[in-house]
Amino acid sequence: MDFNLSSEQKMLVETVRRFVENEMLPLEDEIEETGRLAPEKARALFEKSSANGMYAMNIPEEFGGGGLSAVDTMLVEEQFGHAKDILIRRAFGNVYEVLLKCDAAQRERWLLPAVRGERTCSIAITEPNAGSDAASIKTRAVTDGKGGWKITGGKHFISDGEFSDFFVVSAVTDPNAGAKGISLFLVDKGTPGFIIGRDQKMMGLTGTSHVELAFDEVPVGPENLLGGEGQGFKLILETLGRVRLAQVCARAVGKSVRLLNLMISYAQERKQFGKPIGDFQLIQQMIADSVVEINASRLLVLDAASDIDNGVDARDKISMAKFYVAEVLGRVADRAVQVYGGMGYCADLPIERMYRDARIYRIFDGTSEIHRTVVARSAMKHGEALYGTI
Numbered sequence: 001m002d003f004n005l006s007s008e009q010k011m012l013v014e015t016v017r018r019f020v021e022n023e024m025l026p027l028e029d030e031i032e033e034t035g036r037l038a039p040e041k042a043r044a045l046f047e048k049s050s051a052n053g054m055y056a057m058n059i060p061e062e063f064g065g066g067g068l069s070a071v072d073t074m075l076v077e078e079q080f081g082h083a084k085d086i087l088i089r090r091a092f093g094n095v096y097e098v099l100l101k102c103d104a105a106q107r108e109r110w111l112l113p114a115v116r117g118e119r120t121c122s123i124a125i126t127e128p129n130a131g132s133d134a135a136s137i138k139t140r141a142v143t144d145g146k147g148g149w150k151i152t153g154g155k156h157f158i159s160d161g162e163f164s165d166f167f168v169v170s171a172v173t174d175p176n177a178g179a180k181g182i183s184l185f186l187v188d189k190g191t192p193g194f195i196i197g198r199d200q201k202m203m204g205l206t207g208t209s210h211v212e213l214a215f216d217e218v219p220v221g222p223e224n225l226l227g228g229e230g231q232g233f234k235l236i237l238e239t240l241g242r243v244r245l246a247q248v249c250a251r252a253v254g255k256s257v258r259l260l261n262l263m264i265s266y267a268q269e270r271k272q273f274g275k276p277i278g279d280f281q282l283i284q285q286m287i288a289d290s291v292v293e294i295n296a297s298r299l300l301v302l303d304a305a306s307d308i309d310n311g312v313d314a315r316d317k318i319s320m321a322k323f324y325v326a327e328v329l330g331r332v333a334d335r336a337v338q339v340y341g342g343m344g345y346c347a348d349l350p351i352e353r354m355y356r357d358a359r360i361y362r363i364f365d366g367t368s369e370i371h372r373t374v375v376a377r378s379a380m381k382h383g384e385a386l387y388g389t390i
Contacts, residue, residue, distance in 0.1 A: 005075070009075060012072060012076060013079060015052070016054065016076045016079040016080070017079045017082075019049065019052065019091070020079055020080065020082050021082075023045060023091070024045070024082075024083040024084075024087045025082070027041060027087060028083070028084050028087070028350065028353075031084060031086060031087070031206055032206050035206055036207055037087065042090040045087065045091040046091065046093075048091075049091045050117060053066060054076075054091070054092055055093050055115075056092075056093045056115045057073065057076060057092070058097065059095050059115050060100070063100070063111060063115055065115050069305075069309050070242060070305035070306070071302055071306055073246050073250075074245065074246060074250040074301050075302075077246045077250035077251055077254070078250045078257070078298070079254055080092060080251055080254060081251030081252060081254020081257075084205075084207060084357070085205050086205075086207035086208045087207075089160055089208065093114070094120075094121065094122075094247070095111075095115055095121070096121060096123060096168065096239070096240075097239045097242055098168055098184070098235055098236075098239040098240065098243075099111045099114060100239075101226055101235060106223065109223075120160065120164045120165050120166075121164055121165070121166055121167065122161045122164040123158075123159075123167070124155045124168060124169045124170070125155070125168075125236065126155060126158070127139065127153070127154065127155055128156055137170055137172060137182065138153055138172070139153025139154065139155065139169070139170065139171045139172065139215060140152050140153055140171060140172050140173075140175070141171035141173045141183060141185065143173075148222060148224075149171075149185070149219075149220050150193075150219055150220075151171050151185065151187070151217070151218040151220060152216060152218070154213060154214050154215065155212065156200065156210075156211075156212045157200060158210065158211050159208060159209070160209060161196060161213065162199055162209035162211050165188065166187060166188045166189060167187050167213070168185075168186060169185045169186075170184055170233075170236065171183060171184075171232075173229055173232075177230065179233040180230050181230060182233040183225060183231065183232040184225075184226040184232040184235055185220050185224045185225060186220075186226055187215075187218065191218050192218065192219065193215060193216040193217050194216075194218045195213070196212075196213060197211055197212035197213065197214055198212055202360070203360070204356035204357035205357055206353070237315065240365075241314065241318045244322055245301060245304055245308075245318050245321060245322075248322060248326070248361060248364070248365045249297075249300075249325045249326075250301050252326055252328075253294065253298050253329075255357070256290070256293075256294045256297065256325075256332045257294060258354070259290075259329075259354055260287070260290045260294060260332060262340075262351060263287060263332075263335065264278070266339060266340055266343075267283050267287065267339055286335040286339060287339075289331075290331070290335055293328040293331065293332070296328075297321070297325040300317070300320060300324055300325065301325065304318050304321050315374075316375060316378045319366070319374040319375050320371075322366060323362075323372055329358045329361050330361070330362055333351075333355045334355070336351050336355070337351055337355050
C-alpha cells in the first residue's frame, strides 16, 4: 500500500487550500454576524472557483465536471472542510452523484445545468418520522392515470433548500413493497402544490438554510422519475454513501485539522506561570490525542474511497468512517475550547462557532448509533471479512 500523494495530488490539495484560505475564510465573520452570505459575494466565489476548474470536481469530465477519483475527491473535500458549510456550497457546488442516473433528456434539464452552476439541487429525503430510517418515509406518489404521479407529503431539514432550484425527492410509489416501493423524483421549485416552508434555525451552520418542504398533490410526469420506479432506496444506498464520505467524513477531518492547528498555535503563544501552556503535559496530551485520532480518521476515509475507486462495496467502511470521524471531530472541538479556556467560549474567536458546527456531525447522514449498529451487524455476520485479512 502506497500512502504517498503524487505530485498532481499535492498540487491539487495546495491549490484548493490556498483558495479556501484566501477567498473563503475571510468571509466567515460577516456570515456569523449577518446570518447570510451576500449574493454578490456568493456569485464571486462561484466565478472564481469555476475559473480555476474547482466547481463540481466530483462529476465526470464527460458531463463538464472535474472528473476526480473518489480518493482525490476526499483530499479536496478535507480542504473544503476548513470553511463554513455555506461557503463550500457556493464556491464548489453540491452536485450529487445521484444525478448521474439521469437519462439523456434529464441530463439537459437537470444534471448539466447543475454542473455548470446554473441550477442548484438539494436532496429531499428526511422527514419528521424518517431520519436515519430512510425506508420509513411517508411521502406518497400516487399514479394520476396518465403515466405520471401526484406527490403528497412533507420533508424537513433540507439543507440549502431555500436557494435550490430543484430537488431530488423520495416518495413511496408502492406502499406494499417496503423499501422496494420507494422512487426518486426530480421536482422543480415552483411546481404547483410544492411549497418551500420555514427555515428551521440551527445551533450552528450559520448561513445555510434548512427548510421544510410541503407537497400537496404535486404533479410530476414520467420525465421526472429518476432511475426507474421502485429504485429509489437502492439509489440512495448506492450514491449517497459517497456523498456521506465526502461531505460529512472528509469535511469533518478538515474541520478537525483546522481546530488542531488553532489549538497548537494558541498553546505555543499563551503563557501561564511564566511559560507557554503547551509545555504542560495535560495540554500536550490533548494535542497528541487529537493528532493520532485525526490521522486515523483520514486513513479511514481514504481507505473507503480507495474501495470505491476499485469497484468494491464500501458501505461498511463508510459507516465506520462516519461515526468515528464525527466522534473525533466532537472530541477535538471540545479540547480546542478547553485549551483556549475562556477565549474558546468567546464568540470573538472561531473556536466557539466551530464547536457549535461540529455537534451536528454526529447526527446528520445517520447518527453515530445507527452507523455503529451497521458495523456491528456486519461484523457479526461476516467477522474478519468486514475489513479483510492482512
